[in-house]
Amino acid sequence: MDGLDNExxxxxxxxxxxxxxxxxxxxxxxxxxxxxxxxxxxxxxxxVLHARGWMGAHWPRxxxxxxxxxxxxxxxxxACMESGAPWLIPMGVAYVAxxxxxxxxxxxQQRFLPGIQSGDDFWCxxxxxxxxxxxxxxxxxxAEPAGDHYIVNGQKMWTTYAQWADWIFCLxxxxxxxxxxxxxxxxxxxxxxxxxxxRPIRTIDAMHHVNEVFFxxxxxxxxxxxxxxxxxxxxxxxxxxxxxxxxxETGKARLLLRQLKAVGHKRPAHDYFARRVAEAEIDLRTxxxxxxxxxxxxxxxxxxxxxxNMLKIRGTELLQKINELMIDVLSQRxxxxxxxxxxxxxxxxxxxxxxxxxxxxxxxxxATTIWGGSNEIxxxxxxxxxxxx
Amino acid sequence: MREELWTxxxxxxxxxxxxxxxxxxxxxxxxxxxAALGWLGLAVSEEQGGSGLHIxxxxxxxxxxxxxxxxxxxIAVAGVAxxxxxxxxxxxxxxxxxxxxxxxxxxxxVRADNAGFLHGTVVAxxxxxxxxxxxxxxxxxxxxxxxxxxxxxxxxxTVAVTRSIDGRLFADLVLDNVKATPxxxxxxTSLIDTALVGGALLTVADASGAMDALLIDTIGxxxxxxxxxxxxxxxxxxxxxxxxxxxxxxxxxxxxxxxAGAEGSGAFTAAVATAKVVGVRAARRIGRExxxxxxxxxxxxxxxxxxxxxxxxxxxxxxxDADAHLSRFITLSRSEAx
Numbered sequence: 139m140d141g142l143d144n145e146x147x148x149x150x151x152x153x154x155x156x157x158x159x160x161x162x163x164x165x166x167x168x169x170x171x172x173x174x175x176x177x178x179x180x181x182x183x184x185x186v187l188h189a190r191g192w193m194g195a196h197w198p199r200x201x202x203x204x205x206x207x208x209x210x211x212x213x214x215x216x217a218c219m220e221s222g223a224p225w226l227i228p229m230g231v232a233y234v235a236x237x238x239x240x241x242x243x244x245x246x247q248q249r250f251l252p253g254i255q256s257g258d259d260f261w262c263x264x265x266x267x268x269x270x271x272x273x274x275x276x277x278x279x280x281a282e283p284a285g286d287h288y289i290v291n292g293q294k295m296w297t298t299y300a301q302w303a304d305w306i307f308c309l310x311x312x313x314x315x316x317x318x319x320x321x322x323x324x325x326x327x328x329x330x331x332x333x334x335x336x337r338p339i340r341t342i343d344a345m346h347h348v349n350e351v352f353f354x355x356x357x358x359x360x361x362x363x364x365x366x367x368x369x370x371x372x373x374x375x376x377x378x379x380x381x382x383x384x385x386x387e388t389g390k391a392r393l394l395l396r397q398l399k400a401v402g403h404k405r406p407a408h409d410y411f412a413r414r415v416a417e418a419e420i421d422l423r424t425x426x427x428x429x430x431x432x433x434x435x436x437x438x439x440x441x442x443x444x445x446x447n448m449l450k451i452r453g454t455e456l457l458q459k460i461n462e463l464m465i466d467v468l469s470q471r472x473x474x475x476x477x478x479x480x481x482x483x484x485x486x487x488x489x490x491x492x493x494x495x496x497x498x499x500x501x502x503x504x505a506t507t508i509w510g511g512s513n514e515i516x517x518x519x520x521x522x523x524x525x526x527x
Numbered sequence: 528m529r530e531e532l533w534t535x536x537x538x539x540x541x542x543x544x545x546x547x548x549x550x551x552x553x554x555x556x557x558x559x560x561x562a563a564l565g566w567l568g569l570a571v572s573e574e575q576g577g578s579g580l581h582i583x584x585x586x587x588x589x590x591x592x593x594x595x596x597x598x599x600x601x602i603a604v605a606g607v608a609x610x611x612x613x614x615x616x617x618x619x620x621x622x623x624x625x626x627x628x629x630x631x632x633x634x635x636x637v638r639a640d641n642a643g644f645l646h647g648t649v650v651a652x653x654x655x656x657x658x659x660x661x662x663x664x665x666x667x668x669x670x671x672x673x674x675x676x677x678x679x680x681x682x683x684x685t686v687a688v689t690r691s692i693d694g695r696l697f698a699d700l701v702l703d704n705v706k707a708t709p710x711x712x713x714x715x716t717s718l719i720d721t722a723l724v725g726g727a728l729l730t731v732a733d734a735s736g737a738m739d740a741l742l743i744d745t746i747g748x749x750x751x752x753x754x755x756x757x758x759x760x761x762x763x764x765x766x767x768x769x770x771x772x773x774x775x776x777x778x779x780x781x782x783x784x785x786x787a788g789a790e791g792s793g794a795f796t797a798a799v800a801t802a803k804v805v806g807v808r809a810a811r812r813i814g815r816e817x818x819x820x821x822x823x824x825x826x827x828x829x830x831x832x833x834x835x836x837x838x839x840x841x842x843x844x845x846x847x848d849a850d851a852h853l854s855r856f857i858t859l860s861r862s863e864a865x
Binding site (some may be wrong): 399412413416417419420423424426427428430431451452515517518520521522523524526527 | 625744760763766769771773774778781797801804805857860
């Protein structure tokens with residue numbers, strides 16, 4: 139990879155070799171074919187990483203991490219993805235953990251961080267609601283203080299892997315009135331609490347990733363409030379700035395591009411197609427160069443600006459571009475897509491597995507420019523904070 | 528580490544451009560000042576009278592010259608011809624570095640006959656209008672590419688000078704049995720290729736400086752121009768498009784930086800091809816959007832927007848257009864995979 143110094147290059151190779159030797163073959167196969175993964179697949183891989191000391195390695199040392207900077211962490215995660223490792227689900231290790239170790243109490247840290255790092259506790263994120271998407275601050279889920287606990291009522295939406303989660307971290311309104319951003323609190327809620335209901339949302343890719351989560355008079359102990367009551371928006375923003383720096387999935391783009399080229403080369407030479415593939419390769423190199431530049435700046439101690447927003451936009455646009463090129467290849471074969479082919483129950487033609495996996499990526503990829511703050515919202519943030527418009 | 532080196536170079540170039548003001552055509556006196564600043568020998572070793580830096584270290588300087596739309600052929604001389612002369616150990620180097628002689632590389636359809644006389648044409652030589660001498664690449668009878676020195680006033684050489692879209696001059700050369708001095712015994716193909724790749728990188732950097740200036744002007748205009756009682760920059764339709772300009776520019780800076788880091792390695796050519804493709808793409812977006820967002824004022828000569836736009840258009844074809852670099856990228860990518 140261009141632009142890495144020798145030390146970074148050596149680390150990248152260390153990770154690639156580790157994945158080659160220690161990523162379980164059945165998991166790699168599922169990832170490379172874009173098949174359905176189960177909770178256990180994700181957890182098993184997390185435990186492999188944990189044994190190597192690479193789960194939460196970007197956490198500070200006093201909380202069990204190794205204090206990796208953003209660039210090292212980016213190299214690590216992208217090398218894993220490129221190797222066919224499963225998505226390192228960020229809800230626990232990357233999203234809630236930094237909030238807990240930065241703003242939580244010592245007993246919260248002792249209670250939650252070990253389970254996150256070992257992969258034993260599965261977390262999901264309770265932000266979006268039916269009427270609070272891009273306008274997240276208008277969320278309506280209420281948490282009413284009642285002595286030593288809160289009573290939570292409301293509904294979360296698009297909650298990824300809520301069906302597997304042990305815990306959910308939520309933004310809930312503890313104090314109505316004032317600006318929408320005020321009066322929100324950051325709560326940790328046990329998904330097994332009475333009154334929590336998870337209902338799957340069917341999506342166009344025919345898989346089950348996202349859910350609606352209902353809270354019906356759920357009792358949440360007051361000790362599960364992180365930081366101060368009413369400061370939830372600040373913590374959520376802290377999390378977004380800290381986390382989205384590595385949001386560009388260049389490792390996944392590398393994997394997909396490799397697959398595209400393998401499939402594309404089976405076709406007769408097609409100049410226009412070849413040039414578009416080359417342009418996607420150039421986009422990938424460009425994005426990697428941008429990541430280097432921005433992460434280098436962040437490690438140099440520059441105040442976080444709009445880098446994360448930028449990487450989110452370009453990373454997702456690139457994935458979609460590659461996905462569309464793959465559809466161009468598959469369209470000549472009728473765009474085969476049988477969701478059953480993505481499950482262990484499939485007993486039809488093996489070729490349908492590969493094709494369906496790519497079509498799944500294409501369909502699922504449409505979500506990338508919407509989730510985590512739509513790309514339109516990202517552009518609005520850059521316009522205001524980056525360009526001063 | 529590179530930034531530490533580049534910051535003073537950038538500052539010095541910015542000062543130089545500010546002092547130059549609005550330049551109207553090539554200026555010999557300004558060229559001598561450029562020479563006095565040591566820029567012509569920046570990428571030439573100290574033993575050969577230069578500063579011992581690299582071609583990519585001209586990036587911060589050409590960025591500034593691009594933003595200032597200065598017409599001097601710094602890329603053609605300091606970025607391409609001088610390092611090439613240094614590589615072949617030419618005794619012309621001192622005069623070139625001192626700014627006394629301007630030498631540029633000319634690559635086209637030229638052959639050398641058995642007697643060493645040159646025949647053929649070269650189209651659109653960058654810096655050709657100002658050159659006192661040409662480094663001509665010519666196919667020799669043995670099939671190798673030779674490097675020859677041709678004086679501007681050589682018999683049989685016609686130099687047709689033409690204005691380009693941005694006001695800079697270029698030259699078309701017609702060679703009809705022109706006496707030439709061979710400069711290099713071996714095949715010069717890879718020497719010339721490397722020199723042209725360096726030129727391509729610096730051309731993107733020049734464009735990057737121009738794009739930076741266009742973005743600054745556009746943001747400024749969006750924040751001051753009022754319609755319907757508010758700054759037009761408050762309209763989301765324009766905000767998002769301005770962001771796309773900004774993203775495009777950040778990408779150009781990143782690929783230029785990456786290519787600069789690859790100089791001297793086997794990855795340089797592909798990195799420069801990437802930079803040129805991305806640079807041209809960004810130039811088209813930023814150039815046309817800058818004019819569009821300035822409305823009618825974008826078409827007025829009163830602002831520098833149009834001048835910068837034309838600079839970008841002219842630079843697209845220098846040292847290989849995006850199409851040529853994309854083809855080269857594909858070739859490299861396939862040979863890597865094979």
